[in-house]
Amino acid sequence: MSSDFYQSFILPYSGIIIKICRAYSNSQEDFEDYYQEVCLQMWRSKDSFSGNSEWSTWIYRLSLNVCLTLLKKEKRKKDQYFVSDALPDEVTENMKVFSDESLNELYSAIKKLSETDRAVILLYLEEKSYQEIAAIMGTNTNNIGVRIKRIKNRLKKILDGKIN
Amino acid sequence: MEKSIENIWKKGFELDQDLTAPKVSNLYNNKSQQLVDKLSRALITETKVFLPIAGAVMILNPLIGNSTWSGIPASLWCVAWYFIAKKQVKKITDMDRELSCLTFLKSFQEKVLDIFKTYEKILISGTPLFLLPVMIYTYYNNIDKTMGEILGIDPSFDASKLWLFASLPIMSLIAYMVFKLSVKIGYGKTFRKLRELIQDIEAMK
Numbered sequence: 001m002s003s004d005f006y007q008s009f010i011l012p013y014s015g016i017i018i019k020i021c022r023a024y025s026n027s028q029e030d031f032e033d034y035y036q037e038v039c040l041q042m043w044r045s046k047d048s049f050s051g052n053s054e055w056s057t058w059i060y061r062l063s064l065n066v067c068l069t070l071l072k073k074e075k076r077k078k079d080q081y082f083v084s085d086a087l088p089d090e091v092t093e094n095m096k097v098f099s100d101e102s103l104n105e106l107y108s109a110i111k112k113l114s115e116t117d118r119a120v121i122l123l124y125l126e127e128k129s130y131q132e133i134a135a136i137m138g139t140n141t142n143n144i145g146v147r148i149k150r151i152k153n154r155l156k157k158i159l160d161g162k163i164n
Numbered sequence: 165m166e167k168s169i170e171n172i173w174k175k176g177f178e179l180d181q182d183l184t185a186p187k188v189s190n191l192y193n194n195k196s197q198q199l200v201d202k203l204s205r206a207l208i209t210e211t212k213v214f215l216p217i218a219g220a221v222m223i224l225n226p227l228i229g230n231s232t233w234s235g236i237p238a239s240l241w242c243v244a245w246y247f248i249a250k251k252q253v254k255k256i257t258d259m260d261r262e263l264s265c266l267t268f269l270k271s272f273q274e275k276v277l278d279i280f281k282t283y284e285k286i287l288i289s290g291t292p293l294f295l296l297p298v299m300i301y302t303y304y305n306n307i308d309k310t311m312g313e314i315l316g317i318d319p320s321f322d323a324s325k326l327w328l329f330a331s332l333p334i335m336s337l338i339a340y341m342v343f344k345l346s347v348k349i350g351y352g353k354t355f356r357k358l359r360e361l362i363q364d365i366e367a368m369k
Binding site for chain 1: 194
């Protein structure tokens with residue numbers, strides 16, 4: 001790692017990483033673990049960055065992969081240790097991490113989506129093009145538009161309190 | 165402003181304070197651990213390799229037409245290396261891991277460099293010692309002496325074969341250069357990462 005790899009290549013994109021990690025973590029402790037794991041993976045995998053995509057796109061892809069992997073690991077652990085006593089969702093839903101109340105509500109709603117829907121909507125909100133979203137998600141561009149529309153409708157319903 | 169999810173997102177993140185990166189000290193702890201473990205594993209594996217090599221030399225030597233006796237110095241050399249390396253590796257496996265990350269890394273780096281310096285010294289002084297019996301055997305064998313005569317006592321002197329012994333320092337030098345090159349190829353990148361990691365942590369202090 002060059003002496004300022006973190007300062008030069010990770011810190012300028014920390015906002016992206018934070019937004020993604022917040023969407024997948026359930027507590028401040030989890031969030032910090034996720035953030036650090038993403039940074040660590042970046043450092044480990046930086047040599048595999050081919051330059052075919054933009055560095056920021058690569059960061060999105062890697063951050064999402066790391067978060068999804070960690071989430072799966074956590075689920076496995078919960079399955080093992082909390083078979084009949086899973087942690088209540090309310091604990092995480094009420095976590096207010098942003099100063100903007102509407103944003104906290106939006107994040108709570110996003111966390112109710114499936115893992116892949118979460119990734120798609122985060123990328124959409126970050127104003128990524130359908131092509132970029134498809135490339136990052138490894139899916140077809142044609143599906144993205146329809147999928148985003150469906151996710152947005154679901155989010156609106158959750159935010160209006162129509163479904164829980 | 166319309167309260168769409170896009171607007172909530174944009175407006176919500178206008179305040180930079182919500183996007184302050186958490187401290188990454190643990191990141192460096194993890195990276196340090198990863199590097200230290202990688203380097204330690206490599207050194208331990210290399211140590212273990214000497215014993216099978218010693219056995220292989222003994223078994224294969226007669227198969228390629230040499231006498232069993234001539235394989236003994238090379239095998240002993242490998243066995244000696246195994247014990248030397250085992251003792252050296254203990255220097256890092258016995259280290260106190262409760263130290264702070266930077267102190268530990270610096271101490272680890274110092275110990276690893278010390279291990280390789282020790283290997284260099286042993287290689288330079290040990291190579292002639294290992295090759296000497298081989299040379300003596302070759303020297304006498306070339307003048308058709310029996311083993312009894314080799315170890316005994318009637319060493320006929322043939323000056324024309326003395327050049328063999330002159331090659332000892334050259335062999336030492338070659339062994340040293342091969343060692344340096346293999347360390348550079350096998351460990352160069354890890355050493356560089358270790359150096360940079362120490363620099364990073366020092367810069368962050």
